[in-house]
Amino acid sequence: MLKFLKQVGDYTKETVQAAKYIGQGLSVTFDHMRRRPVTVLYPYEKLIPSERFRGRIHFEFDKCIACEVCVRVCPINLPVVDWDFDKTSKKKKLKHYSIDFGVCIFCGNCVEYCPTNCLSMTEEYELATYDRHELNYDTVALGRLPYKVTNDPMVTPLRELGYLPQGIIEPHDLPSAPSGLPRQ
Amino acid sequence: MSKSRHLLSGTDKMNSGINLQGSFIDFFQGLGLPYGTVKLLWLPLPMLLLLLGATVGVLVVVWLERKISAAAQQRIGPEYAGPLGVLQPVADGLKLLVKEDIIPANSDPVLFTLGPMIVVIPVFLSYLIVPFGQNLVLTNIGTGVFLWIALSSVAPIGLLMSGYSSNNKYSLLGGLRAAAQSLSYEVPLALAVLAVVMMSNSLSTIDIIEQQSGYGIFGWNIWRQPVGFLIFWIAALAECERLPFDLPEAEEELVAGYQTEYAGMKFALFYLGSYVNLVLSALLVAVLYLGGWDFPIPIDPILQLLGIDSNVPWVQLITASLGITMTLLKAYFLVFLAILIRWTVPRVRIDQLLDLGWKFLLPIALVNLLLTAGLKLAFPVAFGG
Amino acid sequence: MNLAQGVQVVSLGLLSLMVLGAALGVVLANNIVYSAFLLGGVFISISGLYILLNAGFVATAQILIYVGAVNVLILFAIMLVNKREDFAPISSAWIRKGVTGLVCIGLFALLSTMVLTTPWLIASIPASGEQATLLIGEHLFSDFLLPFELASVLLLIALIGAIILARRELIVNEPASGVDAGLMLPERPREGVAVGSDP
Numbered sequence: 143m144l145k146f147l148k149q150v151g152d153y154t155k156e157t158v159q160a161a162k163y164i165g166q167g168l169s170v171t172f173d174h175m176r177r178r179p180v181t182v183l184y185p186y187e188k189l190i191p192s193e194r195f196r197g198r199i200h201f202e203f204d205k206c207i208a209c210e211v212c213v214r215v216c217p218i219n220l221p222v223v224d225w226d227f228d229k230t231s232k233k234k235k236l237k238h239y240s241i242d243f244g245v246c247i248f249c250g251n252c253v254e255y256c257p258t259n260c261l262s263m264t265e266e267y268e269l270a271t272y273d274r275h276e277l278n279y280d281t282v283a284l285g286r287l288p289y290k291v292t293n294d295p296m297v298t299p300l301r302e303l304g305y306l307p308q309g310i311i312e313p314h315d316l317p318s319a320p321s322g323l324p325r326q
Numbered sequence: 327m328s329k330s331r332h333l334l335s336g337t338d339k340m341n342s343g344i345n346l347q348g349s350f351i352d353f354f355q356g357l358g359l360p361y362g363t364v365k366l367l368w369l370p371l372p373m374l375l376l377l378l379g380a381t382v383g384v385l386v387v388v389w390l391e392r393k394i395s396a397a398a399q400q401r402i403g404p405e406y407a408g409p410l411g412v413l414q415p416v417a418d419g420l421k422l423l424v425k426e427d428i429i430p431a432n433s434d435p436v437l438f439t440l441g442p443m444i445v446v447i448p449v450f451l452s453y454l455i456v457p458f459g460q461n462l463v464l465t466n467i468g469t470g471v472f473l474w475i476a477l478s479s480v481a482p483i484g485l486l487m488s489g490y491s492s493n494n495k496y497s498l499l500g501g502l503r504a505a506a507q508s509l510s511y512e513v514p515l516a517l518a519v520l521a522v523v524m525m526s527n528s529l530s531t532i533d534i535i536e537q538q539s540g541y542g543i544f545g546w547n548i549w550r551q552p553v554g555f556l557i558f559w560i561a562a563l564a565e566c567e568r569l570p571f572d573l574p575e576a577e578e579e580l581v582a583g584y585q586t587e588y589a590g591m592k593f594a595l596f597y598l599g600s601y602v603n604l605v606l607s608a609l610l611v612a613v614l615y616l617g618g619w620d621f622p623i624p625i626d627p628i629l630q631l632l633g634i635d636s637n638v639p640w641v642q643l644i645t646a647s648l649g650i651t652m653t654l655l656k657a658y659f660l661v662f663l664a665i666l667i668r669w670t671v672p673r674v675r676i677d678q679l680l681d682l683g684w685k686f687l688l689p690i691a692l693v694n695l696l697l698t699a700g701l702k703l704a705f706p707v708a709f710g711g
Numbered sequence: 712m713n714l715a716q717g718v719q720v721v722s723l724g725l726l727s728l729m730v731l732g733a734a735l736g737v738v739l740a741n742n743i744v745y746s747a748f749l750l751g752g753v754f755i756s757i758s759g760l761y762i763l764l765n766a767g768f769v770a771t772a773q774i775l776i777y778v779g780a781v782n783v784l785i786l787f788a789i790m791l792v793n794k795r796e797d798f799a800p801i802s803s804a805w806i807r808k809g810v811t812g813l814v815c816i817g818l819f820a821l822l823s824t825m826v827l828t829t830p831w832l833i834a835s836i837p838a839s840g841e842q843a844t845l846l847i848g849e850h851l852f853s854d855f856l857l858p859f860e861l862a863s864v865l866l867l868i869a870l871i872g873a874i875i876l877a878r879r880e881l882i883v884n885e886p887a888s889g890v891d892a893g894l895m896l897p898e899r900p901r902e903g904v905a906v907g908s909d910p
Binding site: 157179 | 399667
Binding site: 362365366437467468469472473475476477479480482483486487490498501502505506509512529 | 713714744748751755767768771772774775778779780782783784786787790791841843844
């Protein structure tokens with residue numbers, strides 16, 4: 143009899159504990175409801191990419207010496223470098239350069255190793271197209287200046303968490319800074 | 327308890343509260359129409375009104391579900407369809423309405439079409455017994471809550487039907503799970519209701535609310551039946567297949583259970599049925615445990631104190647609208663709770679589900695019933711003699 | 712005939728037609744699942760007849776018990792059995808068919824004589840209507856107490872039987888003798904679990 147009562151007591155205790163935990167969980171969920179949404183309303187608001195963001199690669203035709211270091215350091219030998227040997231100046235002359243961003247993994251090795259700094263990372267990440275062959279950027283496309291979030295009048299730029307002042311976690315509440323926010 | 331109360335039928339009841347039917351019939355008879363014709367004119371009106379109300383209620387619940395879920399996850403939720411996205415459920419419904427109706431090639435077309443109907447019709451029929459005020463109920467039938475329990479036990483047949491006819495193993499598994507779940511949680515649900523019925527000596531929803539009224543918030547059944555309230559709410563969540571118990575449609579394991587093969591309006595019927603059922607369960611919790619249309623503070627003494635006759639038309643109008651508001655507020659509070667539970671508690675396994683139903687809720691519901699009977703004999707004043 | 716009476720007559724006809732049609736469907740349908748679903752239709756139509764007889768409580772109980780429990784269980788049983796198999800031809804099947812026919816005709820004759828001999832007078836006592844629940848309860852606990860309790864004992868026996876059938880213990884350390892263990896289900900043979908031989 144006593145053993146049975148003890149069993150019942152233990153069972154009740156476990157039930158109460160389970161109910162307590164569910165109650166704690168409910169209070170956590172309830173607490174989440176009064177926090178502000180972290181949503182970035184994407185086409186209208188955009189986060190400013192961080193300093194070392196690895197976006198679409200920019201290429202400067204005139205600086206390139208056609209050394210092909212970028213091809214060698216690339217994990218999949220992606221960049222296509224088309225050059226001729228100019229016998230008069232005894233230098234390689236670049237004819238064409240292209241990178242297929244449908245295949246590129248944006249590791250940044252080519253940018254790192256380029257001896258003349260003719261490759262650089264931009265903050266552009268909106269590369270969607272209707273045809274994957276459009277992602278094969280040629281010299282002209284690679285040479286285009288990057289699109290900047292802060293210069294677009296249609297877009298509200300938002301700072302990422304790491305670039306906010308101390309103690310603030312909400313970019314919406316900041317006083318509206320002029321475009322071209324200072325980045326520290 | 328006087329037996330005379332049961333003998334009164336809805337129409338000739340001499341009580342406070344507005345009598346819409348009476349005024350309607352009087353008005354048209356005044357225009358020279360015979361009684362039978364006026365009665366025929368009146369009959370479909372409350373039914374259509376309630377159907378419309380239930381559907382609009384579902385739209386509100388779908389919007390609430392999206393917004394509250396978003397808030398619990400620090401998102402925004404629907405934003406652009408109408409102010410604050412209130413038209414999002416309408417857009418959803420329209421999309422499903424014009425979507426192609428696909429019947430899988432090797433399925434059983436007759437059963438495939440019948441299934442969703444059998445799921446939805448009993449749920450809407452159950453709205454017969456939901457009272458929004460003294461006379462604001464479709465029918466005050468003597469078997470009130472019992473009818474609801476019986477009707478909600480028809481739904482698993484539709485689920486089994488759609489699961490079987492889809493010719494898909496996930497659908498069949500989902501249908502079987504739904505039926506098993508609904509059968510096992512019907513028992514504690516009925517026992518919890520029985521305890522309440524025992525206190526009010528009647529199955530009629532109107533009598534159950536009247537038994538709770540008079541003392542404001544302190545008269546509500548939740549104080550006398552706290553365990554019964556919890557059992558009822560858990561079992562009702564299981565009956566509605568809400569999240570801790572949504573095994574029949576468990577996306578991660580069964581794709582969508584019995585809904586897997588459905589598209590267009592038939593899927594919309596399932597969707598509608600599940601949300602109507604949720605609102606219905608919330609309304610019935612409000613009726614059985616939270617005093618239905620009662621205001622937390624008793625109104626009649628206040629009216630007497632101010633020296634206002636409670637039979638004056640404008641007072642009746644105010645109390646009636648207050649009653650509807652209170653019922654809906656309580657129901658939507660419970661819906662809010664259900665959504666909060668959805669994002670807090672993870673889904674149980676099928677064996678845990680059946681364990682909870684048969685080994686936990688059933689014994690506790692039985693003990694609760696016995697205890698209520700004992701208390702009723704010991705303190706007939708507080709527990710309905 | 713006023714509106715209410717007309718509605719009653721029409722629904723009586725419709726419900727009777729539904730009962731007959733669905734019942735014939737139960738017997739004649741080739742697919743056993745159709746039979747089971749049509750059985751649900753029969754039960755629901757009968758509950759409609761009860762409503763016409765002013766017996767709301769009995770109608771609701773009919774739906775709850777026969778449609779909600781019995782019919783769902785039948786469907787469950789059908790859907791959980793193995794895939795359909797063709798009937799094996801039985802030798803001298805005519806004996807079985809003949810016996811079945813005799814039994815059915817006998818039952819039909821019994822029922823018809825019952826229908827013909829019963830004086831179908833309408834009772835002078837008014838229908839109890841809303842009071843039915845109370846009256847049924849009083850009857851169940853006074854003059855019908857014994858059948859009621861017997862039925863509950865019967866249900867209890869069925870419950871225990873179902874538990875014994877369903878409950879198979881897992882084998883702990885007992886490899887099957889003779890048979891390749893890989894081909895056996897990891898379950899104890901059913902005879903091993905008698906009532907009271909709790910391990």
